[in-house]
Every structure is written in C-alpha cells, then in structure tokens.
Amino acid sequence: MDVSIITWDENYYDSCYEDYLQIMKNNEIVYYGYCYELISYNEEARYKFVFEFNYGDIKNKCDMGIVKFENNFLMVPYREKIYQYDYKYLPLKFTEQQLLRLMSKEEISLINKISCSDILLQWLGLSNFKGYFDTFKEYKKQLFYDIYFVDIDKLDDNIENFFKEISKLRNREIVKILKNDFEIVTAYLNTGKIWEAFLKKDDKIYLNTELDVSIDVTDIVEKYYKKEREKVLKEIVKYGDKLYGNKIFKI
Known part of the structure; x- marks a missing residue:
C-alpha cells in the first residue's frame, strides 16, 4: 500500500x-x-x-x-x-x-x-454498499439481507444470520496477517456488487480489511456449517430414499 x-x-x-x-x-x-x-x-x-x-x-x-x-x-x-x-x-x-x-x-x-469494533467497521466499509439509510443499524440490516451467496460451503441458507453474528463480535483477539498469504473469499450482493469479505488459509477464515490486521471468525463459520450438515442429516433420516434417492452425500 x-x-x-x-x-x-x-x-x-x-x-x-x-x-x-x-x-x-x-x-x-x-x-x-x-x-x-x-x-x-x-x-x-x-x-x-x-x-x-x-x-x-x-x-x-x-x-x-x-x-x-x-x-x-x-x-x-x-x-x-x-x-x-x-x-x-x-x-x-x-x-x-x-x-x-x-x-x-x-x-x-x-x-x-x-479494537474489535474498529476492525468490523473497516470490514463493512469495504463492502461499498450504497443506499439511502437513516441509521447505521438500518444500513447493516439491509446489507446482510442483500447478500445472496458467499463462496464458503454450506452457508447459503444461513447467510443473513451468519453476518449478523459476526457484526456483534466485541472481544476477539486482534491478529496481524499478510493478505498475500491468503485466498480471497467473496460475497455476492443482489445489487451486483462483489464484496471481498473474507480471507482463507487452510481451514482458517479471517475478515478482510485490506490491512495487515484482522480477527479470526473460523469458529462462527464452522458453527453455521454444522447447522447445515445437521439439517441434511435430519432430512436423510426422516425421508431417506424418497427425498434423496440413491445419491451419496459427503458429510
């Protein structure tokens, strides 16, 4: 920079x-x-x-x-x-x-x-999300609602709640990172914007601030990933072949 x-x-x-x-x-x-x-x-x-x-x-x-x-x-x-x-x-x-x-x-x-709150503001600022809002709360709510896909497996059905939970973080450890060592994970908005929201390395996922500072949100990603896995497992148990036929699912 x-x-x-x-x-x-x-x-x-x-x-x-x-x-x-x-x-x-x-x-x-x-x-x-x-x-x-x-x-x-x-x-x-x-x-x-x-x-x-x-x-x-x-x-x-x-x-x-x-x-x-x-x-x-x-x-x-x-x-x-x-x-x-x-x-x-x-x-x-x-x-x-x-x-x-x-x-x-x-x-x-x-x-x-x-602080953790500062990093969240840096992260949100990179979304470049625009609209006519009266409050910060209204802005966040509409931004999270507008995201229709994130390039992380198993998050599709839980996107809005996933982002809401991240936005409420307060006392996370702040870590130094080198952005070039990470893979960018994108979020796609209904407005047509693409938000480079996360950084991924191996099994770890961090917020992308485009600066050498971030917080680790891997546990939140895994939490929502597990919710989706449990949903599939319950459906398999409940409906079996009627719903999934002979398909094999990697869980």
Missing part, C-alpha cells in the same frame, strides 16, 4: 501564505486542500482525531477515525457516517514518520489502540 503526502505553501497578495496538503494512495487522491481543514479533535470521543478526507472534491467530507496497531496507524470508517450514500472509504495505513507530517508527536500519543 503506497501512501504519499505532499505539502506546500502558496503566496496570496505578497503577504498571506496558505498551507496546502495532498494525500495519495497509489494514484488516487485521498485528500486535497488546506492543511488546517484535514483534522479535527475531540477529547471525549472514541477517536480523538478525525480526518476529513475529500477524495479530491473539496465540497465532500468523509470522516475517518484513526487508531494504532503495533507501530502503524490505521484509518477506520466513521460509524455515524458510513451509511450515508456519498460516503467513501479507502483502507489507509500510516507510519509514525508519515503521521508526523500531519500531527505532533504529543497528538500521536493520544491515539487509541485498535
């Missing part, structure tokens, strides 16, 4: 200087505008500092929280804004040296450590 930061001054009327800033991820503008308009501070909030990215459109502001994970600093979609139709989220990771171009060392020391 290549993040670059460019700052410069522009002279107006020979006496007034304005400090400008541009942040890029690869070739995409994340922020362009005045330095002083980028960050706001709230001592009482979960995210002490909120970055107001505009993605090159100075009329648009997409609030992002910032959290610390090990020696890096990660952006998190803002819960109170993520459900808005024009909200945009790109996963970003800053080193401390990069962040020192935007903030003081004292300010950086106030940034909270990442």
Whole structure:
C-alpha cells in the first residue's frame, strides 16, 4: 500500500501564505486542500482525531477515525457516517514518520489502540454498499439481507444470520496477517456488487480489511456449517430414499 503526502505553501497578495496538503494512495487522491481543514479533535470521543478526507472534491467530507496497531496507524470508517450514500472509504495505513507530517508527536500519543469494533467497521466499509439509510443499524440490516451467496460451503441458507453474528463480535483477539498469504473469499450482493469479505488459509477464515490486521471468525463459520450438515442429516433420516434417492452425500 503506497501512501504519499505532499505539502506546500502558496503566496496570496505578497503577504498571506496558505498551507496546502495532498494525500495519495497509489494514484488516487485521498485528500486535497488546506492543511488546517484535514483534522479535527475531540477529547471525549472514541477517536480523538478525525480526518476529513475529500477524495479530491473539496465540497465532500468523509470522516475517518484513526487508531494504532503495533507501530502503524490505521484509518477506520466513521460509524455515524458510513451509511450515508456519498460516503467513501479507502483502507489507509500510516507510519509514525508519515503521521508526523500531519500531527505532533504529543497528538500521536493520544491515539487509541485498535479494537474489535474498529476492525468490523473497516470490514463493512469495504463492502461499498450504497443506499439511502437513516441509521447505521438500518444500513447493516439491509446489507446482510442483500447478500445472496458467499463462496464458503454450506452457508447459503444461513447467510443473513451468519453476518449478523459476526457484526456483534466485541472481544476477539486482534491478529496481524499478510493478505498475500491468503485466498480471497467473496460475497455476492443482489445489487451486483462483489464484496471481498473474507480471507482463507487452510481451514482458517479471517475478515478482510485490506490491512495487515484482522480477527479470526473460523469458529462462527464452522458453527453455521454444522447447522447445515445437521439439517441434511435430519432430512436423510426422516425421508431417506424418497427425498434423496440413491445419491451419496459427503458429510
């Protein structure tokens, strides 16, 4: 992930200087505008500092929280804004040296450590699900309802409840991962969008945040997989050859 930061001054009327800033991820503008308009501070909030990215459109502001994970600093979609139709989220990771171009060392020391809830917001933000919603709760409900297939065996009949259970996780261990070591598992939405929602390696499944951080949800996957297996077994016992004929099922 290549993040670059460019700052410069522009002279107006020979006496007034304005400090400008541009942040890029690869070739995409994340922020362009005045330095002083980028960050706001709230001592009482979960995210002490909120970055107001505009993605090159100075009329648009997409609030992002910032959290610390090990020696890096990660952006998190803002819960109170993520459900808005024009909200945009790109996963970003800053080193401390990069962040020192935007903030003081004292300010950086106030940034909270990442939590399970932060990872869930990063995960949801990558769905790029759009609609006109009034609340975060309504947004999640419609997103999970809209998913019609996940590329994991035996989940089809339980998709909505499966995602709901994941979204309620709170005290999971946060782990460092390398995305390139994993196979991407996709979820398909009725809107036509494809959400690269999970990462799989051997028998383990993690949430995909497109950052080097995640939580393990293998036990939840297995729980819903087992429910589906039990359903098939009960049907075989109950109906036998009338329902399945001479087919052989691998359970």
